[in-house]
Amino acid sequence: RKEVEQDPGPFNVPEGATVAFNCTYSNSASQSFFWYRQDCRKEPKLLMSVYSSGNEDGRFTAQLNRASQYISLLIRDSKLSDSATYLCVVNSPYGNNRLAFGKGNQVVVIP
């Protein structure tokens, strides 16, 4: 089983709509969770950390479900500029606490 699994999509979203997607992680010992954003042919950049109680950053909401081992990201009022791939990232207890990256959820916001 892969450490981090994501449905690659694409998720086609009308402008102004809400989109949500999950990722699952395999190791229950993981302690830190993040969403990174990667624009086409660009480098990944941190979007937000994910806290146990859930957290918001503007139009973005992240949730963590430890019992089911998944994290989610919800984007409200989608903008064209939200089109990107969203990478689910989990710290791995293997190999000196390295980060394990999912393949990403591709979001395409349609005018």
Added chain:
Amino acid sequence: NAGVTQTPKFRVLKTGQSMTLLCAQDMNHEYMYWYRQDPGMGLRLIHYSVGEGTTAKGEVPDGYNVSRLKKQNFLLGLESAAPSQTSVYFCASSLRQSKNIQYFGAGTRLSVL
């Protein structure tokens, strides 16, 4: 602010050739990393360094070597390139106390023919 700078941005190699990818960061970060990103796969860690003069293997270290002679620089070497090493390579850096917050360079697109 330069952040993390990678050179070159693009390179085409023939099988068996060697090359070195350079990563430089100006944020005084202790930790540095080399990843590769292939279609349909997540970023995979090749090697990393927790400080000047130290390096360690990641998930996929075979066929690569690294050196960290200066704190700000992290070099990735391919001694004898293979087509399987065709990929996009990203360098990243982080502070020791927040190693999960990594800052990436713009990437190097490498094709091995």
